[in-house]
Amino acid sequence: MQNFVFHNPCKILFGKNTVPAIGTETLLLGKRVLLVYGSGSIKKNTIYEQVMQSLLAAGAIITEHDGVQSNPILSHVHKGIVLARTNRCDVVCAVGGGSVIDEAKAICAGTVVQHDVWKFFTGKKSIKNPLPLTTVLTLAASGSEMNSGMVITNDSTAQKFGFANKHLYPKTSILDPTCTFSVPQNHTAYGAIDAVSHVLECYFTTTDPHTPVQDRLMEGLVINAMESCNRVLEKTNDYHARADLMWTASLALNGLTSSGLGKLGFPMHMIEHSLSALYNVPHGAGLSAIIPGWMRYNMNKQPHRFAQFAERVFDKRTGTLEERATQGVSSLTDWFSKIQSPISITALNIPHTAIPELAENATALAKIWRMRDYSVEKIVEILHACL
């Protein structure tokens, strides 16, 4: 186990009927609230109404910033920052999935500084005193509700960049599984894939061979993400299945799985970000198109690791190391197919001729994330394995 600091001060309120607590939790931090949300799906059920009622009852002065899109874009972040400044907001409340929460984090960080918020993403500036953030989660996927990361797409440069900073943890996040009942089948599946991918990035990029505590935690989370997703796809309003998927996704990227693993890469995300940046594919769909190819490309470099994954997650106990490793990758790919997510970039209608441009785009992020072992040539090879 490598040295680590673990400090996740986010308060989680989990369960039925927890949304009405958002007003009290938010007003502990400020009175002038920037309410950030997406394209209005929260108005089709009762979530928007519940949040507004709770905030108003607690005495909030509310400025609304809606229209956050999936793969949230920098120009829209800029609009939010202007709104927050103009209305002297002192707290931000995000109601939505990872995109909404990520954009809210960018607004929290960007409102209080003179320079452009994008400088945080390119590593030119460091975050110090962002506005405090509360969230109401409506999609089990990114883990942003309980972590310090954010991902934004710069729509003027077509770069999808992300990073983490300890000041970006939400102060309080409300996780009511019923808020995800209306998430359609495809986005439920993409969310579960996102959670699985966060575990896989840690599991397969650590170079520490002594991580048994983290391994069991991660294997359990992958099993639970798959099983709970399957149950939701069978019955969309299954409270327990929605709850299991929601909590699994939060635990999959809240710092616990990665603590002690040493330096990690996020290569599957890095490559997927180029698909999202250039083709605006849903993040989870992009991931399921990349993961099988990335795993096939890498499994022979650490067959023990891949065999352990196959044995513990998919109960593959027979055959050689290499055979078990292959069975594990196949089983995961089969699960992507079963939940109807693409398993190749071809299935995303991205032509093989796009590979050079995708690789070039991904390389820019590889530099910022300091993944020096990912050259353009290597990314091209991996993308070919994803066709």
Next chain:
Amino acid sequence: MQNFVFHNPCKILFGKNTVPAIGTETLLLGKRVLLVYGSGSIKKNTIYEQVMQSLLAAGAIITEHDGVQSNPILSHVHKGIVLARTNRCDVVCAVGGGSVIDEAKAICAGTVVQHDVWKFFTGKKSIKNPLPLTTVLTLAASGSEMNSGMVITNDSTAQKFGFANKHLYPKTSILDPTCTFSVPQNHTAYGAIDAVSHVLECYFTTTDPHTPVQDRLMEGLVINAMESCNRVLEKTNDYHARADLMWTASLALNGLTSSGLGKLGFPMHMIEHSLSALYNVPHGAGLSAIIPGWMRYNMNKQPHRFAQFAERVFDKRTGTLEERATQGVSSLTDWFSKIQSPISITALNIPHTAIPELAENATALAKIWRMRDYSVEKIVEILHACL
């Protein structure tokens, strides 16, 4: 999954050479430090020296409160409170295992109130603004370094009581596995058993049948506690094994395993506390004497649960539910024997004639912990199963 609040703001600094950070971390919270430790084992290695140097270099004014015993006693807590008040301490730094940290927590809570600190333990008063606490952990066992609980024995009434309060989380805990290198074999084993017991209490007392996320987490922790303990007992200075055991013990009782399980009891601890209170047995040894009997007494009431435990933790896959349940209990008991911890109260030299008094003592705690299903008669039956 039941509704829950999860909020663990404790900062963990984990790994080699982290002890010298204690000065800076503590001085962030206060300048006049009450340094709490035990019988002086930290002076036999370099831990005491490292801590003193770091605190002094950071500018601390130090008052020492040593002599904390395992199963820490109220009269010694009182002495610590007097010292803290007399020297106007504004922060407490605990260097030791769970006993030291628990006593430090009691001092933090008791120093700032007019009434006797014991009133917190009997539920007559509620904790509000305790002194802040930092810790340097020297024993993998109780989880106190990353949770809000504490256990103290009232030496005038022979009652070992414990409870948790959200204000009792340490602000920062330093977990350097090398600090546990000198822990002898028996106490290493007792510590691992304590960690396992914390998981078992949650695993077998939840009445929610829908807890797959927590189940996998808990099963993994039990496996890791056993495996890492075995490795330490083979090679006492195995850094990775010590690290795995240390982090496992912290995760076993930091609020994660219990979140979502609903109301839980701690019946094995409740009964063990009577052994410790009346016979001053080491906590882990008392637990291993109680756990097998408690499990045998209860396994037929929830054979599915016990069979799942047997299957996932001990790979018991054949036989009827009841057979697998039995195999799981036997396997765990065998492991206690293997690591040379007692598996009955008889092995602790406690005579069967003591059972009525033990049961009476335990019942007092059952009332405070509101475990109404534990009558004197029932505890007597369980203790007979532990002979």
